[in-house]
Amino acid sequence: MITVLVGIGFSALTGHLLFQSEQNAIRKEVQKDVNNAAMALGREVNLGLELLYAVKNHFDAGHRLSARNFQPMTSGVLERHLSFKSIEWVDIVMHHQRRHYVQDAMQEGSQQRTDIVEFDETGALIPAQRRDMYFPIRFTSSASSNQSVIGYDMGSTAVTRQALKTSFNTGVPVATPATTVKRAYGSVQGFLLIMPILRDPEQLSGEETSDLRGFLVAVIDIGELVNLAINTVINDGINFSLNDITNERNPQLLHSEIATLSSPVNKTLTQQSLPVFFAGREWQVEGYPTAEYVEARQSYMPYWVFAAGTIIFIIISYLLYRLQQRTLTVQAQVDQKTRALRDANTKLESMTKCDGLTGLYNRSHFEAELEREIQRALREETPLSLMIVEVERLSDYNLKYGRLSGDQVLRRLSEALDNMLKRPGDLLCRYSGSQFVAILPRTEGAQRLAEECLLTVKRLQLPFEREEGAMLVDVYVGGVTLSDHEQMTVARMCSYGEIALARARADEPERWHWMEIE
The missing domain is CATH 3.30.70.270 (Reverse transcriptase/Diguanylate cyclase domain)
Known part of the structure; x- marks a missing residue:
């Protein structure tokens, strides 16, 4: 019984080690797919940044800014990068400049609004509340039907206003946390990529508002970005999610993809990619395989090893048992013959000590x-x-x-x-x-x-x-x-x-x- 128990334990341990080895191989494969997805996402985001830098370099060269030259320049970017829903030019306007800014914009014919506006709680555009600084949209790369967004103050929300100020102060692109971006063409689940345009291209950052010429703001659809970058490289059997981990204490789920709704998942094999850094944000791809994905790569070898090892040890134990029984039988026969020999010796000794006639000692x-x-x-x-x-x-x-x-x-x-x-x-x-x-x-x-x-x-x-x-x-x-x-x-x-x-x-x-x- 001890041999059987030891054999079953050994077989179970061997099967478990094989199972763990296959699990580690699956885990490495998932990790590889997740890292590849993160690398593809990083390449796609950097490509968008490069295209945005190309537009920035055009205006840094001193080209005159107008709706006529803005739209052709940015429409090419939208065609090359489908996750960019629009590219907008945003001005910076102090409160005392608000009335003059609106008049100048109307004279240029680039705006249909008579004031700087913002969204109310119902989603309707209303005149912007009084603030020291406004960030109205002046031009957009969208079609003329989307001109209704011109004049919208992007500083009307605290998150966007802080991102605009940070970009101006640092002189580098800044991405906002993911949110619902409302535009005339519909609501987009995405984020804003903000790039400052300074009057002096040699400046790394602005010190005063007079140093700033404006902002290039790209509205990026996260779902389209994931479709372009991740879905083309990640395995169909892996569920994944894209998380914003810039704030470690409060990570934000940006996007998730479920391979098959009817398939159970195996979250014990969850793998996380290396972080993707861009424009002040830190993203991470997390993936975990479906049951079908695991079953396709999990063999029956651990179970066969366990079954074969158990059977072999049971056979060995049975043979040992039979050998032990044979030994005990032989030992019993030897003991019986030994007792008989001892009795015979005792009897013989007694006969040598006793008188055969009377039975008394001799x-x-x-x-x-x-x-x-x-x-x-x-x-x-x-x-x-x-x-x-x-x-x-x-x-x-x-x-x-x-x-x-x-x-x-x-x-x-x-x-x-x-x-x-x-x-x-x-x-x-x-x-x-x-x-x-x-x-x-x-x-x-x-x-x-x-x-x-x-x-x-x-x-x-x-x-x-x-x-x-x-x-x-x-x-x-x-x-x-x-x-x-x-x-x-x-x-x-x-x-x-x-x-x-x-x-x-x-x-x-x-x-x-x-x-x-x-």
Whole structure:
């Protein structure tokens, strides 16, 4: 399961990286289109500025200004730059010059108005309110049907008035923020590009109004400008907007284009172009692709990589699982055989320690246990007792009743004697063919066990007919309790036990003898 989870995670990470790589490629492509659109827009705006400078240079050369030479000069600009809706000449008039200016303009026949005018709230032209300075339109490049705009004071709005003053003071073209420009030919969503014309062309800016000859003002349609510059270079699947970011805190949306209304957009891939600077304004193109645009460039490779990686890791995990199961099966078989071998070794060891007839421990195990008990007695400084039990005339019993019967007698005796020794530390072993031996550690009054042993055998009532008369199977018991630690050895204790057993044979009425060696 860990391998599967790691594999799925690795496959997901690889697919995600591929997906991000494709997203970055799409993002770079969008960024390239947006930058190209911004560059095209900059070229188009600069072209308009160059055309406007050409008109400026004509009048800077001292040519006489009149409606007859103004319209032919500017109409060529309008034909070459379709985003220019009109080019207008704007004068600067102080309040005390207002009446004389109107009279002079009427005498030239360039104006049908009897006063300088402005728009009211309803959009109708009315006489301009009193101001210290007026900026009336004197000539326009539009057809004669548009002469109704002549005399309009462009300083009637605060934004345009500030742009005119800035252009005069700096001597450079100034563009106004985007707004609705009202003219006789209709309202235009655009901006004004203002260029000052000084009496002395060598002057960089004006200091007094007498230095100013007038303004060239171009009315530029933003929608037409975008159509000329951006729509020809940007991809059809990219939605874009044109923003005025001159005021960073309050950016202005100038124009937006939606590629397909029914198509969802992916604004996570939004890219912004480098700023376009011109005439004191700072514009920026922002684009984001449609879903169709992204899908056309987004492959299924990340999903295939994820699916293939997941399947491969699942197969590897399954093979590892099968190998693990096989290993566990083999390990279980090995463990089973190991347990069987250990049981066999235990059984074999038990067989080497036990007497096959009675099931008691044999003499070799007895000697090993006696050595351990001697070492314990020496450490704890306690006495140690040993008791030897011998079956009387076992060979005669075998001759009379057969060896099988004799073996049966030994088994019953061993079982009875083993049950008699109730303490966990006591150990009964088969010492020889007709003898049993018991190790009795830390036993007080061990000699009483000799008498109890004789009584236990008599209770068995094992018949043994002999020439002397009907009798039962009986035993001799010899024992020793050794407190002298210097004499505590296996050989000496066995010797003392043999001596006690010999004395028990000699003491026929009692049939047991116990020695205490201190």
